[in-house]
Amino acid sequence: MPLNGKSPLTQSTSSSVPSVEQDSSKVQTCNVNILEFPYIRTRTTLTKKLANITTSPNACKKIKRRRNSETSSDEERWLNAIETGKLDDVDEEMKKIKDPKLMTARQRALYDTDTSGFVEELIALPSGYKEKEKPQTAEEIHRAVLKSQKRKQQADERREKDKQKTMERLLKKQESNKQRSSFRNKQSLKSSCPKITYISARKGNYIVVPPGHEFLLKAQIPLKPPSSKLCYVRGCGNRKAYNCSTTKVPLCSLTCYRKNILSNSNQ
Numbered sequence: 118m119p120l121n122g123k124s125p126l127t128q129s130t131s132s133s134v135p136s137v138e139q140d141s142s143k144v145q146t147c148n149v150n151i152l153e154f155p156y157i158r159t160r161t162t163l164t165k166k167l168a169n170i171t172t173s174p175n176a177c178k179k180i181k182r183r184r185n186s187e188t189s190s191d192e193e194r195w196l197n198a199i200e201t202g203k204l205d206d207v208d209e210e211m212k213k214i215k216d217p218k219l220m221t222a223r224q225r226a227l228y229d230t231d232t233s234g235f236v237e238e239l240i241a242l243p244s245g246y247k248e249k250e251k252p253q254t255a256e257e258i259h260r261a262v263l264k265s266q267k268r269k270q271q272a273d274e275r276r277e278k279d280k281q282k283t284m285e286r287l288l289k290k291q292e293s294n295k296q297r298s299s300f301r302n303k304q305s306l307k308s309s310c311p312k313i314t315y316i317s318a319r320k321g322n323y324i325v326v327p328p329g330h331e332f333l334l335k336a337q338i339p340l341k342p343p344s345s346k347l348c349y350v351r352g353c354g355n356r357k358a359y360n361c362s363t364t365k366v367p368l369c370s371l372t373c374y375r376k377n378i379l380s381n382s383n384q
């Protein structure tokens with residue numbers, strides 16, 4: 118190949134020059150653009166046209182394809198065009214690009230604002246919101262009126278229901294308030310009843326009786342313990358320890374027991 122990628126000739130031409138084999142960096146930019154374009158092309162016919170006419174990457178792609186498929190005579194034609202700087206004669210698309218008359222007003226505006234080429238435009242996706250068509254025929258108008266009436270009626274019904282609900286809620290609230298107040302009254306009655314209070318404190322334990330009332334429990338005298346019994350045996354004078362098993366008399370010890378048994382048998 119006689120072409121050198123860094124030659125001034127190729128650099129003077131636009132980016133749509135068939136530079137695929139010459140400059141790898143250009144090929145890269147081309148490919149990047151090609152990748153991005155289908156995204157736009159799917160949108161509207163306007164952008165489709167725009168992409169076809171204007172995009173240098175597109176042209177680059179086409180040229181690439183052509184070069185691969187067509188004969189070497191075509192290649193030579195291309196090379197000549199590049200050397201003389203008259204690419205427009207060879208490429209139909211290039212012609213279109215250079216001629217502003219063939220562009221739409223929008224394309225021209227784009228071309229003017231950005232001299233390096235065309236600016237990619239992102240187009241908003243349809244939001245899915247459809248504006249309602251206004252009723253045209255008498256029947257449509259009639260239907261629309263009926264619809265709006267129905268809507269109004271439903272709204273009224275809803276409002277009425279809401280009102281009813283709030284009324285009920287308020288009434289319930291009042292009732293519950295009444296109940297609460299009656300409960301409070303009962304409580305206040307209870308508090309007015311006389312109460313005996315028991316206080317357990319450090320100073321001592323008290324039972325407080327309301328004034329005008331007597332203490333219900335009466336004071337009691339302490340009971341005296343039963344007087345201790347003495348031994349039955351005469352002259353002993355000791356305290357009783359147990360009762361004799363046979364005579365049932367109080368005794369103090371075994372000696373007194375024997376004495377008691379002896380005196381009994383003697384009798």
Ligand SMILES: [Zn+2]
Pocket residue numbers: 348349350353354355368369370373
């Ligand atoms: Zn005794």
